[in-house]
Amino acid sequence: MYYSYVLYNLENHRFHYGFTVDLKQTEKAHNEGLIDETRGIRPWTVVHHEPCGSKSQAIRRIRFYRTIAGQRYLKRILNF
Secondary structure, X not given: OEEEEEEEEOXXXXXXXXXXXXXXXXXXXXXXXXXXXXXXXXXXXXXXXXXXXXXXXXXXXXXHHOOHHHHHHHHHHHOO
């Protein structure tokens, strides 16, 4: 089972999108600076995740989050 996830940094008001098999381990890796894309900004919090049946579905979901419609969707469900 794959998960698509959205991380949020409260200090810089930035989002990061990704997919993983182990959500807790991935959040820990981001907060320990082990992921290049998020190394300079910490701490991160998982604000949204969705289970996906396959890796390709998780990738499609991440691509959706990055669109204008996806941003509107996330802001609506996360109350931003």
